[in-house]
Amino acid sequence: MPGYELFDDAEKKEVMDVLETGIYMRYGFDGPRNNVWKAKELEQALTERFDVKYAQLTSSGTTALSTAMAALGIGYGDEVIMPTFTFVASFEAVLSVGAIPVLVDVDDTLTLDPAAVKAAITPKTKVVMPVHMCGGMADLDALKAICKEHNLLLLEDACQAIGATYKGQALGSIGNAGTFSFDFVKTVTCAEGGVVLTNSEDVYTKCDGYTDHGHDHLGVDRGADLHPFLGYNYRISELHAAVGLAQIRKLDKFLEIQRNNKQVLKAALEGIPGVTFRRLPDPKGDAATFLSFFLPDAEKAAAAAAAIKAAGIPAFYWFDNNWHYVRKWNHFTNGVSLTGFGPEVKAVMDTYKTKQFPASDAIISRTISTPINLAWDEKELEARAQKLAKAVKSVL
């Protein structure tokens, strides 16, 4: 799964190009940079690889989400529909633009249940944000239909699904905007970084300015740029972009390894009575970063996760995880914020102190995910498959 597993001379070479110029910033310094523009080059590579018109790099996946929201015009008092199962960054980004996170249940796709989305729509709803978790995809046809019917925007948090597709289109390129994270444990890494993908020139232009203090980037002299709107500094550095440039060229190889390795682990669990698999609305498009499966009940799932770990295989039992599932987001559900909330945001945040998500609990309490690595050799893969199956069988 993490691209850092296959670092080699390619990353070094790209970083050395930048070190040799001494220009680590993505903008300006046109002379001394000697035509080395790694961030621009990576943006170009991303638009080509994911068949999308525009790509705006950012300092992280979190800032990519904040940027996408701002560029889509999502702000104070707007409601963003998002799942109960995601990484904390998804709601951090919503709150960062003053918008209201409206958590809704997940189904066996491990992301938004379309029926729950429909039920959560209010006059303040502006955007639906599925999170394509663990390399797989949301039920995008159903979500797109809801967005169309209710005139809502679709923002894909594809931070965990780089290279995955839905009906032939790259995840992240399908909604009004989509984001990837290039943090250190993602399939493609820049060490830290992120990107907003969009086919809208307007959204792109706003992302370009928002990530750099509102600069319009139209002049040759940075000091003379105009600032059509307020922005922040969410820039990526040339050093980070250089790492990503080497990594993006390896993505197809990463995907091939992941898909092969996942198939072997999955085959080992197939046919064990009581084991079922996470639903993938387009199985061919799976990026295969994780194998996610269900056990018949919460007790068996917790026991299986413990047995898998005891056998030396990593297993995520998300129900007890305090980064990925609402049940243990205590700082979020208790609204512990250093800066406070505006009254409209606070009114909704207060509801999370007592709100329960039984439908999500029923799914997540039975879910286990095991990561798919890139560096395993065949022997190790076989040994893991056998240990995994043995551990799961031991609790059934």
Ligand SMILES: *Cc1c(COP(=O)(O)O)cnc(C)c1O
């Ligand atoms: C990793 C991740 C992010 C945020 O990415 P960072 O680059 O770590 O800020 C956002 N959403 C999801 C679902 C993620 O997994």
